[in-house]
Amino acid sequence: xxxxxxxxxxxxxxxxxxxxxxxxxxxxxxxxxxxxxxxxxxxxxxxxxxxxxxxxxxxxxxxxxxxxxxxxxxxxxxxxxxxxxxxxxxxxxxxxxxxxxxxxxxxxxxxxxxxxxxxxxxxxxxxxxxxxxxxxxxxxxxxxxxxxxxxxxxxxxxxxxxxxxxxxxxxxxxxxxxxxxxxxxxxxxxxxxxxxxxxxxxxxxxxxxxxxxxxxxxxxxxxxxxxxxxxxxxxxxxxxxxxxxxxxxxxxxxxxxxxxxxxxxxxxxxxxxxxxxxxxxxxxxxxxxxxxxxxxxxxxxxxxxxxxxxxxxxxxxxxxxxxxxxxxxxxxxxxxxxxxxxxxxxxxxxxxxxxxxxxxxxxxxxxxxxxxxxxxxxxxxxxxxxxxxxxxxxxxxxxxxxxxxxxxxxxxxxxxxxxxxxxxxxxxxxxxxxxxxxxxxxxxxxxxxxxxxxxxxxxx
Amino acid sequence: xxxxxxxxxxxxxxxxxxxxxxxxxxxxxxxxxxxxxxxxxxxxxxxxxxxxxxxxxxxxxxxxxxxxxxxxxxxxxxxxxxxxxxxxxxxxxxxxxxxxxxxxxxxxxxxxxxxxxxxxxxxxxxxxxxxxxxxxxxxxxxxxxxxxxxxxxxxxxxxxxxxxxxxxxxxxxxxxxxxxxxxxxxxxxxxxxxxxxxxxxxxxxxxxxxxxxxxxxxxxxxxxxxxxxxxxxxxxxxxxxxxxxxxxxxxxxxxxxxxxxxxxxxxxxxxxx
Numbered sequence: 001x002x003x004x005x006x007x008x009x010x011x012x013x014x015x016x017x018x019x020x021x022x023x024x025x026x027x028x029x030x031x032x033x034x035x036x037x038x039x040x041x042x043x044x045x046x047x048x049x050x051x052x053x054x055x056x057x058x059x060x061x062x063x064x065x066x067x068x069x070x071x072x073x074x075x076x077x078x079x080x081x082x083x084x085x086x087x088x089x090x091x092x093x094x095x096x097x098x099x100x101x102x103x104x105x106x107x108x109x110x111x112x113x114x115x116x117x118x119x120x121x122x123x124x125x126x127x128x129x130x131x132x133x134x135x136x137x138x139x140x141x142x143x144x145x146x147x148x149x150x151x152x153x154x155x156x157x158x159x160x161x162x163x164x165x166x167x168x169x170x171x172x173x174x175x176x177x178x179x180x181x182x183x184x185x186x187x188x189x190x191x192x193x194x195x196x197x198x199x200x201x202x203x204x205x206x207x208x209x210x211x212x213x214x215x216x217x218x219x220x221x222x223x224x225x226x227x228x229x230x231x232x233x234x235x236x237x238x239x240x241x242x243x244x245x246x247x248x249x250x251x252x253x254x255x256x257x258x259x260x261x262x263x264x265x266x267x268x269x270x271x272x273x274x275x276x277x278x279x280x281x282x283x284x285x286x287x288x289x290x291x292x293x294x295x296x297x298x299x300x301x302x303x304x305x306x307x308x309x310x311x312x313x314x315x316x317x318x319x320x321x322x323x324x325x326x327x328x329x330x331x332x333x334x335x336x337x338x339x340x341x342x343x344x345x346x347x348x349x350x351x352x353x354x355x356x357x358x359x360x361x362x363x364x365x366x367x368x369x370x371x372x373x374x375x376x377x378x379x380x381x382x383x384x385x386x387x388x389x390x391x392x393x394x395x396x397x398x399x400x401x402x403x404x405x406x407x408x409x410x411x412x413x414x415x416x417x418x419x420x421x422x423x424x425x426x427x428x429x430x431x432x433x434x435x436x437x438x439x440x441x442x443x444x445x446x447x448x449x450x451x452x453x454x455x456x457x458x459x460x
Numbered sequence: 461x462x463x464x465x466x467x468x469x470x471x472x473x474x475x476x477x478x479x480x481x482x483x484x485x486x487x488x489x490x491x492x493x494x495x496x497x498x499x500x501x502x503x504x505x506x507x508x509x510x511x512x513x514x515x516x517x518x519x520x521x522x523x524x525x526x527x528x529x530x531x532x533x534x535x536x537x538x539x540x541x542x543x544x545x546x547x548x549x550x551x552x553x554x555x556x557x558x559x560x561x562x563x564x565x566x567x568x569x570x571x572x573x574x575x576x577x578x579x580x581x582x583x584x585x586x587x588x589x590x591x592x593x594x595x596x597x598x599x600x601x602x603x604x605x606x607x608x609x610x611x612x613x614x615x616x617x618x619x620x621x622x623x624x625x626x627x628x629x630x631x632x633x634x635x636x637x638x639x640x641x642x643x644x645x646x647x648x649x650x651x652x653x654x655x656x657x658x659x660x661x662x663x664x665x666x667x668x669x670x671x672x673x674x675x676x677x678x679x680x681x682x683x684x685x686x687x688x689x690x691x692x693x694x695x696x697x698x699x700x701x702x703x704x705x706x707x708x709x710x711x712x713x714x715x716x717x718x719x720x721x722x723x724x725x726x727x728x729x730x731x732x733x
Binding site: 297 | 636701
């Protein structure tokens with residue numbers, strides 16, 4: 001079981017979040033600090049512009065020490081940014097798993113369905129693995145969170161569509177013109193959104209003409225985002241050249257009246273013209289849309305398209321929540337089942353390994369003592385493979401039985417007892433659940449009793 | 461052999477139908493459907509290969525040159541449209557046109573079954589007739605594709621004007637790509653149509669056709685030629701692009717289709733029935 005302690009855009013304003021924000025370079029040191037806390041056995045830090053979360057696990061089986069782990073994580077956060085406690089949330093056990101799955105699936109993101117969070121989680125997991133702070137529990141939980149997120153993305157449309165006015169505008173330009181390279185855009189006026197649209201178009205190798213009344217401002221703008229400066233008296237010729245026109249002035253009346261476009265329409269010889277009018281009041285006379293191949297969108301149109309995307313995403317989010325719920329419940333069942341039978345599996349494996357190792361060593365000292373180191377290494381590998389193969393079906397079936405009989409554990413108990421009696425093994429649950437020998441073993445196939453915990457801590 | 465031809469026909473039919481279903485699924489869903497995008501063209505390609513096999517085997521069985529009868533000509537129009545689509549989609553962002561091309565190919569494949577695989581005029585007229593049919597066949601195919609691009613253009617333009625882009629048609633090709641494609645197809649098809657009309661006139665004069673069906677076909681062929689010529693000239697001279705070009709291409713193709721229907725319904729002397 002795990003804990004999640006942290007803050008996000010939901011619980012803390014940006015002034016608080018930025019005090020806790022960690023760069024990629026800073027994360028390993030903080031991970032080590034957290035691992036120095038006696039209660040913490042495994043830890044990962046997810047730090048993005050909208051959240052900082054510590055995902056941690058203790059060493060006690062069945063999460064008996066989760067409150068202590070959460071306290072330790074909270075103390076570490078408070079030490080880094082005094083006063084943040086008021087904004088920090090804590091999720092423990094199944095609640096933490098569900099929260100983590102929701103975060104990975106972008107259901108807790110500021111922009112619902114945004115795709116970056118999954119990559120950020122994977123990166124955080126990788127960083128923690130490199131720092132050696134990931135053990136059995138996180139190795140089990142994080143891949144399942146990633147799996148849930150992938151299911152959400154493939155089975156719902158929660159991540160589809162454009163979600164900001166500038167990206168919708170640029171996307172519409174592509175839907176009209178296809179390839180934007182070599183097209184000409186005209187920017188009239190300045191504004192944050194208009195600039196962003198212009199930047200997006202310039203990134204697609206669109207030629208940009210910046211038209212304005214104040215030459216100094218125009219030059220400043222072209223210096224900042226590129227493009228050719230033009231005086232306001234050059235607006236009509238610029239419109240003749242334009243494929244896309246972005247307007248964002250504070251003029252009280254139309255900067256682009258109908259007549260201005262209509263008079264030059266014939267000379268355009270049927271070339272498409274796309275007006276992106278981001279001004280309020282509007283800069284472009286809406287009647288220009290009556291002209292063939294002229295498309296005029298204003299800020300309301302773009303906002304509506306963005307809202308449509310969000311409405312669609314919100315509808316899809318309900319389905320996504322169900323997926324997350326079912327994945328989290330499935331994970332809980334799997335975890336419970338695994339924890340019930342893990343001591344037996346570990347003991348069985350240990351027994352098989354020790355017997356085979358003993359026999360192998362005896363033979364290597366006797367009849368096969370002439371073997372080279374290479375041959376001995378090959379035999380050692382064979383021994384490991386033999387143990388894995390011998391125990392594979394027993395391990396899988398035991399977990400299956402445990403999962404199927406979670407409610408009444410009688411059958412599981414009987415099977416464990418049978419194993420104990422047949423193989424004379426000791427199945428007392430260990431104080432800490434051992435860590436898999438490889439990251440791939442997070443799926444639960446490989447339990448190696450020789451690797452009992454991360455950093456050799458708290459295994460006693 | 462007959463069984464082989466029938467099997468190729470049936471499998472081709474299934475291939476086109478499945479591809480069509482995938483195109484529709486892709487367009488109907490807002491989110492990307494990579495599986496449909498990947499498999500629809502493959503299925504179209506496989507169906508086209510089977511379609512081709514069906515035409516070849518059937519023409520051997522009936523000892524008929526494929527461009528020498530209305531039956532095979534109809535089938536070949538469908539096949540050619542698919543082949544040209546597969547070539548075009550590799551060059552441009554025209555995947556979605558498949559949603560109209562596949563049912564068209566399917567219709568022509570099936571419709572051809574209702575027309576007898578008849579042989580046509582004997583030599584020395586056959587060479588001219590084959591040339592006439594081949595030119596028309598290629599021209600009709602290109603016009604069909606141009607009309608397809610025109611239909612999609614009108615849908616896309618309407619969608620952009622109504623500012624409703626939340627549904628599947630956002631996956632339609634960009635407006636200008638559709639317009640350019642439409643123009644190129646008309647430019648390619650027009651000389652072929654001209655050759656078809658001229659060779660048809662020469663052939664008709666040689667055999668002295670003159671019944672009502674022949675006259676109707678000839679009149680519609682000339683009308684098509686005039687419409688397409690008008691679209692191309694006005695585009696060049698007056699900048700008539702987009703919606704007007706699309707309507708022109710659709711109108712021209714509608715005339716051509718009526719000519720084809722007349723061939724089927726009123727075969728006349730040339731149908732060889």
